[in-house]
Amino acid sequence: MDSYKNNILLGDSLQVLKSLPSEIVDCSITSPPYNKQEKQKGWLVKNVIYENSVDSFPEDIYQEHQIAVLNEAYRVTKQGGSFFYNHKVRWDKGDLLHPMDWLRKTKWCIKQEIIWDRMIAANIRGWRYWQVEERIYWLYKPMGTHKIGNELESRHAKLTSIWRGSPERNNPHPAPFPLWFPVRVIASMFGMKEPLNRGLVLDPYSGSGTSLVAAKLLGHDFIGIDASQEYIEHAKSRLENYKAENERCQKELALHVVNKTFSNRKDNGENTGKHRGFFEQKPAKQYQLLEN
Numbered sequence: 001m002d003s004y005k006n007n008i009l010l011g012d013s014l015q016v017l018k019s020l021p022s023e024i025v026d027c028s029i030t031s032p033p034y035n036k037q038e039k040q041k042g043w044l045v046k047n048v049i050y051e052n053s054v055d056s057f058p059e060d061i062y063q064e065h066q067i068a069v070l071n072e073a074y075r076v077t078k079q080g081g082s083f084f085y086n087h088k089v090r091w092d093k094g095d096l097l098h099p100m101d102w103l104r105k106t107k108w109c110i111k112q113e114i115i116w117d118r119m120i121a122a123n124i125r126g127w128r129y130w131q132v133e134e135r136i137y138w139l140y141k142p143m144g145t146h147k148i149g150n151e152l153e154s155r156h157a158k159l160t161s162i163w164r165g166s167p168e169r170n171n172p173h174p175a176p177f178p179l180w181f182p183v184r185v186i187a188s189m190f191g192m193k194e195p196l197n198r199g200l201v202l203d204p205y206s207g208s209g210t211s212l213v214a215a216k217l218l219g220h221d222f223i224g225i226d227a228s229q230e231y232i233e234h235a236k237s238r239l240e241n242y243k244a245e246n247e248r249c250q251k252e253l254a255l256h257v258v259n260k261t262f263s264n265r266k267d268n269g270e271n272t273g274k275h276r277g278f279f280e281q282k283p284a285k286q287y288q289l290l291e292n
Helices: 012-020 059-076 180-191 210-217 231-241 242-253 262-267
Strands: 005-009 025-030 077-087 091-092 093-095 107-119 133-140 163-165 201-202 223-224
Touching: 005 210, 005 231, 012 223, 025 059, 025 210, 059 077, 077 180, 093 262, 107 223, 180 201, 180 210, 180 242, 210 223, 210 231, 210 242, 223 231, 242 262
Parallel strands: 005 223, 025 077, 025 201, 107 163, 201 223
Antiparallel strands: 077 133, 091 093, 107 133
């Protein structure tokens, strides 16, 4: 039996990924530790204690580890599958450290860089303009030599490459991302038509379980991996009570609506050169939860 399905596996992400079969995952969503160098934090940032894990490595070792994790995730992903990888631009003693430094060294095809406007300022000093954004990289595993992949439905693509929303609040995890983020990804990748094409979602740094809750709300299977038993237990509690988070899920899904797509206008002989009215929304539809 697939004992890893709908389960959260305790351990180091790289080692656990190595234990999984090849080409089983449809879509991954994660935000890894950022190597924030705990020992160098200033007065503004409190130390983050994370069980069985540290966030302070020589940068070259950190990047090599991320490459290894991403390549193992590539192996367990089906052809045509995707990985949405949340990270940020960092600075160390005046040197800019960009996620592209290691992403280009992985096996993945980098399909898109999405800007997440977190709508909060991360700095109060003036060495640089206050950094309010993080990055989300859409990584793609091609089907053979076909790197482009399937076209997104207009109702998903219209959400653009700039995503605005504040970080998650009222969560015990030190760095949780908001529920709308994985809901947006999963709805876009798997579609929202019924009957549902049930898929498998992976989060190799699952933390408080936000990606897993999103997968369950939308009727998909999941695999979580985390180094902390404490956060695994918290995630399991959220999964048991996942229906309580449906209102926030529905708020995101209500954004995935257009009246007429480009194809509709073209088929009807209408003007396709202007986008006026293209993004008008219909009344929000409530999507029924599927029992897992």
